[in-house]
Amino acid sequence: MSRSPDMVEHPRPRFAPWLMEPMLRNKGTYMKVALAAAMVNIFGLITSLFTMTVYDRVVPNNAITSLVAxxxxxxxxxxxxxxxxxxxxxxxxxxxxxxxxxxxxxxxRRLVAIRLDQKKGSTGALTGMMRELETLRDFFASATMTALVDVPFIVVTLVFIAILGGPLVWVPLAAIPIVIGAGWLTRPALDRLSAKSMSEGLTKQSVLIETVGALEMVKTSGAARLLGRRWSAANVAHGDSSTRQRLVSTIAITVAASANTLSYAGTVVAGVFLIADHRLTTGALVACSILSGRAVQPLATIASLLSRLSATRASYKQINGMMETGSEEPGAGALRPVRFDGRIELRGIEFRYPGAAEKTLDGLNLVIPAGQRVALLGRIGSGKSTIARLILGLYPPQEGLVMIDGTDIRQYDPWAMRGLIGTALQEPVLLSGSVRENIVLARDGVDDAEMLRVSELSGAHSFMGRIANGYDLRLADRGEGLSGGQRQAISLARALAGKPQIIVFDEPTSAMDQASEAQLIGRLEAELQGRTLVLITHRPALLRLVDRIVVVENGRVVQDGPRDAVLKDLQRPRVAA
Known part of the structure; x- marks a missing residue:
């Protein structure tokens, strides 16, 4: 993509805008947190002064009135x-x-808009990555963040110790570098182990999601042994890296806790000698011992924070990697059509799936006038389904143009464009929730009357109307519990809802019996009149719906013409050369 002359390279920010903008918007709240934390620290100093006054003034003089006050x-x-x-x-x-x-x-929003040609990782890895949002939230919403406010008060506390105890301030001062050094030395190992633990955790999540999503296949094909080995290997690797991560983190935290104890004890020991030299009072010693612990304590919290910071940084890198992946999110100038006439053109299309060695489409040209119904035929792997995906903008071609109504589809808002195209692909995927939700999909123009109309068309009403809770029937993930034909009927109803001018069907009746298919075809013949239909099928009966057939082979159009003429030619016996 070419750069305009006025585009200037700016230094890369330390944190991405998607993270910084919400934090900056809440800076007023964090200022209140900082003010509250500052007051808490000041009250801590007052408590030590109270103790010193009681030991030095109240106890020697039995000043009960002063004690009450x-x-x-x-x-x-x-x-x-x-x-x-x-x-x-x-x-x-x-x-x-x-x-x-x-x-x-x-x-x-970015996950939904991610470009399929740039999607990295399995479904389980992506869902695991989304889970890492909790790590970010726990870090920024945790009270540990107040440790950042407590750190400057270490200096204030040390000043108080110097005022009250003089040389005693050197004891906590000596402990501070030990705590900081332990945290600094363990940080590289924590960063490395956190990244490794997260990567192995995502692998484990991937195996789990894959197993749950294909549980029926796992049972029937005997894949449990293979997946069990993968799960065990991922579990062992993740457990090992997590254990080492916790061990390194514990070292830093334990050093801080030990330094806190030594600071307190060292202050008491040194104070005894100062009291013997009459350079310190008992009350001042008690106050200084309390303050010495308070001086080191925030560093112990910081040591804990550093271990969480490593995990948070690893989570941030993973999520930011996804946020920087190519997105379909429309720009400010994207076109948002309210309807299509239905003319589709693919011009000079060359397309290769990511990682594939061969081109799926090679110099393909195809024009579908508005309102024409076209069937795409061809062998498995010829590129038929790829054409449908390109029309829907799910993948961009490496070369060539895909146009709807004479406009490159890259100029359209992809969500607005797909909202005007009725789509039913090979594998009907239903969402968890009610049948009503699966058909309506929260679209403004689809009410109950329209839902019932398209359910009658697709044949879904024939079985939904006999169920007690009808369209409020709650479905499990991917529509489990329904037959393949029932899922296809609901998927077809979803595609037809709202009367879209462009329809894309990819094997829409592959799981239906012949009687249901014949009834569906009879209803669709009238429904699809005047609309653009792209039909991909191996079922001859569905060809009644089209008036043109395009034969695709090796990513090219090899035959194109009226339905009856092409069918007649395809049925003609071929003579070997």
Missing amino acids: LSIGLVVVVVFDFLLRILRAYFTDLAGADIDHDIGSRVF
């Missing part, structure tokens, strides 16, 4: 501390929920 003040501080901690958690969760909703919507 100090206790009342401490209760007020504790109440405010409690309320601020609740508010801090609430605002963190509030921002996390908003970010989760926004990012989740963006990622799902």
